[in-house]
Amino acid sequence: MARKGTKKDEKVTARDDEEDDSPDLEAVASSSDDDEDSVYDSEDGLHYGDANESEEESDDDFEDQGSSDEDEDLLEKQKNDDDSDDEIAVAYEKAPRAWKKERTAKRTGDGGEKAAEFIHTDDLSSDEDDPDGIGNRIGRVPLHWYDEFDHIGYDAHGKKIGKSASLGESGDLIDQALAQQDNIAKGKFVVHDALNDRNVELSARQLELIRRVRAGAFAHPEHDANPDYIDYFSGVDKEVSGLNADRYKPKSHFQPNQYEKMQVDKLLERLERGDINMDYLTGKIRDMNDANKKSDPNLPFTIWTADDEDLLNMRKGPQHIAAPKLPPPGHAESYIPPDEYLPSEKELEEWKDMEPQDRPHGLLIPKKYPNLRSVGAYEHSVREAFERCLDLYLCPRVMKRRLNIDPESLVPKLPRASDLKPFPTAKCVEYVTPFDGETAPAIRSISASPDGQYMASGASDGYLRIWEVQTGRLLRSWDLSSLVAGFEVDKAEGEEQPSTRPVVCVEWNPNPEHHCLLATVGSSVVVVATGTASRTNADLTQALLAAALQGGNVSNAKAGKAVQWHPVKGDATRGEQPLSAAAGSAGPICVLRTSRDVASVRWQAKGDYFVSISPKAGAAAVLIHQLSKGVSQQPFSKAKGETQLACFHPNKPFLFVASQQHVRVYHLVKQSMIKRLMSGCRWISSLDIHPSGDHLIVGSLDRRVVWFDLDLSATPFKTLKYHERAIRSCRYHHRYPLMASASDDGTVHVFHSMVYSDLMRNPLIVPVKILRGHAVTNKLGVLANVFHPTQPWLFTGGADGKLFLWQDI
Secondary structure, three states: OOOOOOHHHHOOOOHHHHOOOOOOHHHHHOOOOHHHHOEEOOOOOOEEOOHHHHHHHHHHHOOOOOOOHHHHHHHHHHHHHHHHHHHHHHHHHOOOOOOOOOOOOOEOOOOOEOHHHHHHOOOOOHHHHOOOOOOOOOOOOOHHHHOOOOEEEEOOOOOEEEOHHHHHHHOOHHHHHHHHHHHHHHOOEEEEEOOOOEEEEEOHHHHHHHHHHHHOOOOOOOOOOOOOOOOOOOOOOOOOOOOOOOOOOOHHHHOOOHHHHHHHHHHHHHHHHOOOOHHHHHOOOOOHHHHHHHHOOOOOOOOOOOHHHHHHHHOOOOOOOOOOOOOOOOHHHOOOOOHHHOOOHHHHHHHHOOOHHHOOOOOOOOOOOOOHHHOOOOOOHHHHHHHHHHHHHHOOOOOOOOOOOOHHHHOOOOOOHHHHOOOOOEEEEEOOOOOOOOOOOOEEEEEEOOOOOEEEEEEOOOEEEEEEOOOOOEEEEEEHHHHHHHHOHHHHOOOOOOOOOOEEEEEEOOOOOOOEEEEEEOOEEEEEEOOOOOOOOHHHHHHHHHHHHOOOOOOOHHHHHHEEEEEOOHHHHOOOOOOOOOOOOOEEEEEEEEOOOOOEEEEOOOOOEEEEEOHHHHHHHEEEEEOOOOEEEOOOOOOOOOOOEEEEOOOOOEEEEEOOOEEEEEEOOOOEEEEEEEOOOOOEEEEEEOOOOOEEEEEEOOOOEEEEEOOOOOOOOEEEOOOOOOEEEEEEOOOOOEEEEEEOOOEEEEEEEEOOOOOOOOOEEEEEEEEEOOOOEOOEOEEEEEEOOOOOOEEEEEOOOOEEEEEOO
């Protein structure tokens, strides 16, 4: 942009009135070639290049309006015409900048000249150039379309404009060149109007306007770009008071709007004529055509188009998309920003090397002003407005339809919890664990007898305890940690062994006629006779444990390397008396020693087979044992991941083996894998199967309880995320439609889980109760839970050493 000139250079002087109105063209013709290459603007103080360069750049900016290969002669003719025009342009640039004013400027009382009047003397309106309407009115149409015709277009009255008159005046190219030289000699500047096919002589005023526009200055020389500052103010203190600060609001602000009154009158008139109705006025319908369609059912209508699509189709033109709103200004944009928003000199230096989009506030640099009036114009306002226009123009926007759906309708209607009773609701019995020291041992595992009269618990102190359910009395306890330590002396070969091994898992035999249980301590599985057998099933229990008392009979070489059966001598139990008079013995019977620590054991439904899991044992991680024969077998020769848990199908020869993220289902008879269930969990920590055998639940350390429907697919049927921390145990009830999950957050969630015999109905899973009673100790909460076999009761044990019975009260 050109530099701002002084008022003396910009205003018209009195000497200009005395000069001749035509420039001295002879001096221009005698100028040197070096002067033709550049022009110096005396008023603006800028040096400009060759005028032909600007003309070539301007020609490139126009779009070709329909040129073709057939018009080569016309293009050659236009090229010759351009050469002659360049001579005129160069001559014009060297002409003196003076002209004769067409009217005398009036003077004011102070003697000042009204220079602004010259601004309005230029007749630049295209409509006033042709008041009679005889000019060409074909618009922006390529002129070569009329080459084959005897006219060049039509005027405002529809009459043809012929070519004959203009062609006779202009002559051929030689005549035009001679005419141009004559015009230069006479001091005339003539241009050819191709649209109207006529020659137009430019006045000195028009030439000066064209020169100033090309030079980048203001078009009118009379315009004062730097006027004297007039200090407008009101009131006493001009620094604080603003313009019109003491004015009252006009009376029109307190009167009804006349335009709105006219609109209301029009609507009332249309309502009286019947063109609209009250539904249209209240906004129930947007178009009266919809009301007419509904009123006349015989009219045809589209049956496959929705109402919203009809409205879109009836609109004219593209759909309007409102521009996104600008973010509201922050504290940095304030004229008195807080001190923490003001940048230091070091930050300013760093901002100079950064891109504007990487700076904290973009192009803005926070500054503090004494008052709002001292704030000047924002220097980057034009740039930011331009960039926003680019964003709105170049960034695609799509209108997204918002679905007006009631959120309550998406939530399934679940029955009330009171209608789904019975389920455990209150803590009734607490089983107090005896311990030595300051803290009670953590309860790691719980199991109940099939008749529901007894309950066994394993703790972190290495003791196995049997309780009476109804009274909470401790009946028997065995120190299995010390017992197992005697069988593992030759295994470690000098390595340090922990002094106390916790009882990790306890499983009571599910067969009511077999009164024994399993307990895992370290790398051993201990078979314990509970001593609760009656007269009718005491012999069956003794027959089941006979092979274990003899030390087992492992004939498989592969299984013999993974597990060894060791009978427990009689002095190890120290003559423990059985709880029942008919029972033969009570206490540990046999110890199954494996190569790695055993994480869990699970019984088969008939109470003869059980499976043990050693996650670190590799291929020998899964071992299946038969208690009645005292044998073991290793079903897998290769390890697929690190096995965590396993359980049997209740009525089919299926084995469910869970790794950290998957659950594989194997057919034990066919010795093949049937299905692999993808849980979507990071670490599976619990596994249980429904009594029907068609559903499976998996608990994970990432707070998920995953429900699988084995008849549907290998993906979860439902994922429950109710706990805040890791899931430690999840179990089904064998008689009631109940399910419970225990977590490290110290809570137990009870669910109503109804599985229907109708295969077309999905299971109903409803959370009914949250049991809180355990404290979180060392980031561990409830570690074990198991349902009562015959009642809707729940046993829970936690890391705080508490053992509770929850009943339906």
